[in-house]
Amino acid sequence: MRCDYHTHTCHSMDGHQTIAELCESEIRAGFDEVCLTEHYEPMHPTPGADIPPKLEFLLADYRAAKKLYPRLSLRLGIEIGDNPPYHDMIARWLDEWPLDYRLMSLHLVGKLDPYDRAYFSQFDDRRELAYPAYAQAILDSLRTWNPGEYDALAHLGYCGRYAPYPDERKPLLHSDAPDIIDDILRILARDGKALEINTSRFNKTKRVIPDPSIVKRFRELGGEFIMFGSDAHRPEQVGHGFEYAYQLARGFGFQYTCRFDQRRRAVIPIPD
Numbered sequence: 001m002r003c004d005y006h007t008h009t010c011h012s013m014d015g016h017q018t019i020a021e022l023c024e025s026e027i028r029a030g031f032d033e034v035c036l037t038e039h040y041e042p043m044h045p046t047p048g049a050d051i052p053p054k055l056e057f058l059l060a061d062y063r064a065a066k067k068l069y070p071r072l073s074l075r076l077g078i079e080i081g082d083n084p085p086y087h088d089m090i091a092r093w094l095d096e097w098p099l100d101y102r103l104m105s106l107h108l109v110g111k112l113d114p115y116d117r118a119y120f121s122q123f124d125d126r127r128e129l130a131y132p133a134y135a136q137a138i139l140d141s142l143r144t145w146n147p148g149e150y151d152a153l154a155h156l157g158y159c160g161r162y163a164p165y166p167d168e169r170k171p172l173l174h175s176d177a178p179d180i181i182d183d184i185l186r187i188l189a190r191d192g193k194a195l196e197i198n199t200s201r202f203n204k205t206k207r208v209i210p211d212p213s214i215v216k217r218f219r220e221l222g223g224e225f226i227m228f229g230s231d232a233h234r235p236e237q238v239g240h241g242f243e244y245a246y247q248l249a250r251g252f253g254f255q256y257t258c259r260f261d262q263r264r265r266a267v268i269p270i271p272d
């Protein structure tokens, strides 16, 4: 069974596809299940970025798509762009949504998003400072969450996506912050949470996030579950690199991925 557990539509501020367009591309790409993970970015400083989806509009579209594409199993999730000082507000907000899946993510390191050049400028572009600071922010974020409040961690290595370094120096490696990354992976493994392999730039870079050195380490530290997500914001971004990602995970000894239905997890084999 092929599942895509990271997708955005026009219900996210940066999405460029309707739910119907997403479903059409997912079916064309051979997926059986797709989970919507629209952005929720509380207090993100970029104007407009912090506006959450309107639940009633999203639900209406979601239910219509479920009827229109009965062959595709459609799930409702959210990508939580964490902002640790607002944890309690975020947790309360999430409890009001009828979610199948909660994908924990971090786009803000302090008050800056590594999407923004200013994030790197504050470190004089020094990679050896900018990358560990990002990893530490993820660790600080995870430490504020109870295990029951989320299901998986998204794109560990997001700091490299828009980083001002040559392509081969962009990925966050395990060796960039080994102790911090180990602590992150230990929390996920201990609490039975999944690590996401995100294929959003695979078409251009032939890489996934996280770097293989981190995926490998997750297994060594007892991690069991990998989620796979294309992070598609447009129809043409659906499903790239999944075969590579499946092989990568299997090659390090992972056997299982998960499906989620009203936060209940079902464990299934990673496709061949």
Ligand SMILES: [Zn+2]
Pocket: 079, 105, 107, 154, 155
């Ligand atoms: Zn993200």
Ligand SMILES: [Zn+2]
Pocket: 006, 007, 008, 079, 231
């Ligand atoms: Zn995303």
